[in-house]
Structures are given as structure tokens and as C-alpha cells.
Amino acid sequence: MFLRNCWYVIAWDYEIPAGKLVPRRVMDDPIVLYRRQDGSLVALEDRCVHRLAPLSLGRLEGDDVRCMYHGMRFAPDGHCNDVPGLTQAIPDRACVRTYPVQERNSWVWVWLGDAAKADPALIPESVGLEHPEFVVKSGQLDYQADYMLINDNLTDLSHLSFVHANSFGADLQWSTTRPEVEALPRGIRVSRWVEGSPPIPPLGDAASHSSVDIWSSYEFMVPGLFLMYTALFPTGTAKRLNSGPPPDDLVSLHSNFTSQAVTPTSPGTARYFFAWGPRRSQGDAAMAQLMLDIAQGAFLEDKVMIEAQQTVKSLDTGRGVMPLPADRGPLLYHRILQKLIDAETPSASKSATTHKAL
Template identity: 35%
Template sequence: MNYLRNAWYVAAAAAEVVREPFRRIILEEPIVLYRLESGEPAALFDRCPHRFAPLSRGRQIGDDLQCIYHGLRFDKAGVCVLNPHGSKSIPQTARVKSYPLYEKYGYVWIWPGDPARADPSLIPEFDFLEDKKSFRTVSGYLTIDANYQLVVDNLLDLSHVEFLHPMFARKEGVDSHRTEFSQEGNAIYSRRLKSNSSLNDFARLFWTSPSEKGDGRANMRWTPPSLLYFDLGVTEVGAPVAEGVCTPAAHLLTPETPYRTHYFWSQGRNRKLDDEKLDEILHNSVHRVFTYEDKPIIEAQQEEMGEQTDLIAMRPVLLEPDIPGIRARRVLGQLIDEEEQASATPRKSA
């Protein structure tokens, strides 16, 4: 499958990456992640070029990784720095790919493409994850056995909430929403506004007003390749957004294979910041929604699609809520095409 490679993906939660190497498959490439003695994260292609043993099964010697099979050592750049056998000469081909990493927002980000183009400023904004004074956050991780674009479709389609997620549904139903879709550059926006409506069970976790109704909003932003920011909140009827409940979320999707997706999520709130019990309730609630509601239906979709990964190629019936997902697919497809064309074009000599 073709992926956008000159882009940032989440490789792991920052807390996952420790001194001990561990393996994660990203864009069908086995990658070993670990930390140097300085604490800096590092990533190498997880396959020794000698006999193809996984480097993640080896051990660290200082900042080097030593293959468990024959003891070749590789530095953080993927260069073999020790051959303990025979003349001890090191073949020029004894090296593995290294990957640019950047640690931000509590995650370790990886750039699978051209290292020279790995600009950390291209990571989209998820500022609530660093604003500890205004927001308290819980996070989690799961895998979904389906193509990552099906997960993107699910997140951009905000209409399914009324049917699949009872905790987020309001008694007025889907018809009471005002829906807007837009595109700014390569970013796709899906917005749903609900004025003077009843509170759903999720909003009630944070609502402290005696009012039984509020102005609700659900705004999703997608940026390539598969990074989504969810601005979810409710205010008193007619009140400014800044005065209301704000529960922003990050949905960060990284393809493992064409049929399996790493799903990293973080859920914030600007209310009850000292309530540790609410942390547990919120984490369990979000985990339940993703694991027992979204995950089964998305995996069932992929099962029905078989080996097909392109939903549009199967000519589905399209509804209005599908618009942002279709736009995201088009943007991503165009970026992948442009990337592949650029890599296929020979560079002119100076």
C-alpha cells in the first residue's frame, strides 16, 4: 500500500520509549525504539543486515544496539560500529535506516520519509496537551484491525454519534444539528452545532450549572496524513465559548499495515482539574466508546471489504456526512501522488 512518507506520525507515547528497546511496526516497516543515555529517543530499522535478526531483541551497550545473534553493534545513525568477528573489518553495507524523531505533546513523532525534510514545525497544533494550567488530560492507546482511512472516515463523520454512541447522543436527535464542512489548505473541518439543546451524558460529567440545556459544539479538524483534533464543548445558552466546558481531544492514527492501525488518543477537560476520580471515569468512558463501540464496527467494515483498502473503489452510497471524509481521502491521495512523482523524477545535475 502507498503511504504519505514525508509526514509526521506518532510512533509511541513518550512514556513507552525507555532505555530498553522495543519494536513497533509503522507503515509496514519494523522499527526499534529506545532512548539514549541522554534521554533522547532514537529509532532504527529493526532488522540486522547480517542475518536479519530483530535488533529489538538485542541489548544496549551505551548508546549502541548490539544484535543478539552475532554481536554487531549499531549507533543511533544506524551505522555498524563493531564487528567482533575475524579481522573485525566492517562492511560498508553494514548499516540500517535511522528515522528522525521529535518529542512533543507527550508523544514521540517519527518521520518515515526523507530525513532532510523532517521539520518539527509541520506537526499540527494540539496545544491543550501542553497547557497544564487550563486542561487536565487522560490518554490511551488501542489498535484497530482495519485500514487507517476507515478510522479517519469514522472520526470525520460526526453524525454517527447519535446512533453508535449513547453517551454522546442528545434526545433531540440528529436533525437538530447545524452542520458545516470546510477546507483550509490541506486541513479538512467538520463542524456540528446544536443550540439550546439537552445535555448528553458526556457533558454532564463536567457541567456544574443548574441549567438543563446549553449550546453544544463538535468540531473536528483533520490534517494529513491522519491526525485529528476534536474541539468538543458546551456553554450556557448564548454564552461565549470561552466561558463554557471545553473537552478537546487528539486522535492520532498511525498505520501499522494496510489492515491494522495504531490509535493514540488524549482527552482533555477544562473543568474539575483536581478531581482524580474523574480522571478514571473519563478514561474508562472514552476507552469504552473506542474499544466497544467504534472498534467493532470499523473492523466489521474492513472484514466486509476483504483485502480492499479503498472504500471509494467499492462505490458506496454517499450521504452528506461523508463529505469531509471524501475530501480528506482526496487530499491525501493527491499528496501521495505528488510525493511519488517527485521521487520518480531524476534530479537535474548542477
């Protein structure tokens, strides 16, 4: 299940410093990222037209990149503008693919499909490292698993009770209570109260409470963006609100935001980007680091389970799954993603180019 007309998180912005060629892969498209001299980003096919050497092993020359195998030089628009030793004009087909690229909320996003449809307004609003309301710390993990297994994990948090009983201290209610799940044009929204439960995280004013009511609400958007707000209140708050969402002016014991992105790097591998931290008025960078340390322990627990699941799944690809009531999120998300994939025009499909000799 892979959508091409979509923005994919390819890197944290701090991973692309000036003067560096950074190789990445999104669904087997090799891409090299770098910055022009004015700081703006370029995303080019990381494959020279001559003999397919990666341009990421090349050399930056101003805003251009020179292949360091036989010296062809490419401009940010993908066109070759120098071929050492070539006496005739450089043909138009001496050109690598360029990808629309955007920098937003500390993430670098690339559009894999039809460039004419690359609308920056389709980039969901995540919480980045410079957010005015939340202070977050960031990390990433590589997975040896299909990205959809990670998406399934994030669209159904019932696993918290079992996979994260120790790291997050999640109790059984995460498995036994059902969230509200709604369809969105390019994803789903999942919201719920978990009542009288151990605080996750047990920090700030929540640290002195052995149990709290936890409100969590997240949007899960294509291709795999998890954007969750969580707020902890004294036990009894959910009942007082008749299980409705907490009003904005209701002061919590602690609240936080996490932005996560799952990017398929190949059909069986993925990169998982994440950030988490408290509201600035309820915590600081040290608390954000503590939270990230907890989260990284938890995300390694997910990784162990999901990679093992992938291994078993790969033994018998024809074997079906047996959904449970908690799978409403994953099932609805699959349907929405499939609908978007079905609606893609042929122009979005990946095309192979055969190059003739110069």
C-alpha cells in the same frame, strides 16, 4: 492511501523508558525506539543487516544497540561499529535505516519519508499530558482495520447518534445537523453547534443541565490526527451568537480537549492513540479519568463497527460506496490526502536494499 512524507505518532513518550528497546511498526516498516543516555530518542530500522533479526531483541550498550543473534553493534546513526570476528574494515553498507524522530506534547513522532523534508514545524499542536490549560488522560487501542476506515469515522461524527447513543448519550441531532467543513493545507476543519442536546459529558456545571448547546470544532490533519475542542453552554447560546463560534471570554459550563492519532501499522491494521480531559479551571485528574472511561467505552463501540465493516469490505474490494451529505468531511479529507500523496517525490518511495556478503 498512504503518505510517506509525514510525521506519524508511533508511541506515547512514557512508553519509551530509559534502557528499553521498544519495537513498533508503521505501515509495515519495523522500527525500534530507544533513548540515548542523555534521554534523547533514537528510531532505527528494527532489522539487522546480517540475517534480518529484530534489533529490538538486542541489547543496549551505551547509546548503541547490539544485535543478540550474532553480535553486530549499531550506533544511533545506523552504522555498524562492531562485528565480532571480522578482521577487515566494516563496510558502509553495514548500516540500518534511521528515522527522524521527535517528542512533542507527550507523543513520539517518526517521519517515514525523505529525511531531508522532515520539518518539525509540520507536527500539529496537540494537547499532551503536561498541557498548562487542559488536564487529560491517555490510552490506545489496536485495530484490525485499514486506518482510513478509522479516519472516515472521525471526519464524520454523524455516527454518534447511532454508535454512541448510550456511551456518550448522543441524540439524533449529531446525525441530522450539518457541520461547517473547511479545507486546510494538510487536513480539514469541522465546526458546529448542536443545540438543546444532552450534555457530552454530563460533568462539571453541565451535570445539572438536561440539555445544553454544544460547540465543537476540530482539525483533522494528515495522517490521521483528530484535535477537537468542545464547550458546553446553556441552551439558547448558539441562537444568541447567530450560530457563530463562541468568543474566548464567554464562560462555558464545561469545556474539554481531545487529541487522537490514527497510525497505520500495516495495510490492514492500525493503532489508535487518544487523550481527553477538561479545562484545568473546570475539572481535575479525577474528571479526566472519568471522561477517559466514558471515551474508552465509546471507542470500543467504534472498533466493533469498524472491524466488522472491514470484514465485509474485504469480501468484495471492488464494491463502491454510496456517499451521503454527511460525508463531506471524509470526501474532502480523502481529496486533500490524495493530493499530498500525488505530490510526493520518488525519493519518498520505499526502497528495498539488497545486502552483499561482507
